[in-house]
Amino acid sequence: MHDYQRAFVEFAIGHDVLRFGSFTLKSGRTSPYFFNAGGFDTGARLAGLGRFYAAAITERAPAFDVLLGPAYKGIPIAAATAVQLAEAHDRDVPWSFNRKEAKDHGEGGVVVGAPLRGRVLLVDDVITSGKAIREVVPIVEDAGAELAGIVVAVDRQERGTGELSAVDEVRRDLGVPVEAIVTFDHVIEYLEESGRHDEHLQAARAYRDQYGA
Numbered sequence: 306m307h308d309y310q311r312a313f314v315e316f317a318i319g320h321d322v323l324r325f326g327s328f329t330l331k332s333g334r335t336s337p338y339f340f341n342a343g344g345f346d347t348g349a350r351l352a353g354l355g356r357f358y359a360a361a362i363t364e365r366a367p368a369f370d371v372l373l374g375p376a377y378k379g380i381p382i383a384a385a386t387a388v389q390l391a392e393a394h395d396r397d398v399p400w401s402f403n404r405k406e407a408k409d410h411g412e413g414g415v416v417v418g419a420p421l422r423g424r425v426l427l428v429d430d431v432i433t434s435g436k437a438i439r440e441v442v443p444i445v446e447d448a449g450a451e452l453a454g455i456v457v458a459v460d461r462q463e464r465g466t467g468e469l470s471a472v473d474e475v476r477r478d479l480g481v482p483v484e485a486i487v488t489f490d491h492v493i494e495y496l497e498e499s500g501r502h503d504e505h506l507q508a509a510r511a512y513r514d515q516y517g518a
C-alpha cells in the first residue's frame with residue numbers, strides 16, 4: 306500500500322465516511338463496511354476528497370476532454386476534482402453531471418454543465434457490481450462522445466457475474482481503464498496494520514472470502 310492510499314483510508318475513517326458495521330448494499334448484499342461519500346460534508350472535507358481524485362487522475366488516468374460525475378454522489382466528486390485539477394495541477398478541465406430524470410423545460414436534457422464531447426472521464430465513489438457505472442455509458446454515447454476511463458475512490462473487489470471482479474468485467478466489457486484510489490484489500494491491510502479494529506477485520510476477511518473476486 307502506498308502512503309497516499311493509507312492517508313486516504315485514514316481520511317475516510319476519520320470523517321466517518323468509511324464505516325464498519327452491517328450495511329445493505331444496492332446489490333442486496335449485507336456488507337460489514339460502507340463508504341458513504343456523502344459524509345465529506347464540509348467545504349474542507351470535500352476539498353480534501355477532490356485533492357485525492359485530482360492526484361490519482363494526474364498520475365493514472367488516460368487523456369480526456371471532459372470530466373463527468375454521475376448523479377448523485379458523483380456530482381460533488383466531479384466538481385471538487387475539477388476545482389483541484391485547476392488549483393493544484395494547472396488543468397482547467399470542463400466538467401458536467403447528469404440528471405437522473407430528464408428535464409423538459411429550460412435548458413432540458415440530462416446533462417448539466419460542459420457538453421460531452423471527445424473523451425469523457427467518469428468519476429464516481431464506489432464500484433460494487435458495476436451497475437451504476439454501466440448505466441452512465443449510454444449518456445456518453447448518446448452525446449456522440451467516447452468513454453476514456455473511470456476513476457473511483459473504492460474498488461470493492463467483489464465478484465461480478467462470473468469469477469472476475471466487477472471492475473475487471475467493466476474493464477473487459479467497456480474496454481477502458483478503471484482506476485481506484487484504494488481497493489478493499491487496502492482497507493483490510495489498513496485494519497491489519499492499525500491493530501485497533503480486530504472485530505472489523507474478522508468480518509471484513511469473512512466478507513472477502515464470501516464475495517471477493
Ligand SMILES: O=P(O)(O)OC[C@H]1O[C@H](OP(=O)(O)OP(=O)(O)O)[C@H](O)[C@@H]1O
Nearest residue numbers: 376377378430431432433434435436437
Ligand atoms: O457498482 P454498483 O453495484 O452499481 O454500486 C455502487 C454504486 O451504488 C451507489 O450509487 P447509487 O446508485 O445508490 O446512487 P447515488 O449516487 O444516487 O447514491 C454508489 O454511489 C455507487 O455509485
Ligand SMILES: O=C(O)c1cc(=O)[nH]c(=O)[nH]1
Nearest residue numbers: 330331339340341431433
Ligand atoms: O454497493 C453499494 O451500494 C455501495 C457500497 C458502498 O461502499 N458505498 C456506497 O455508497 N454504495
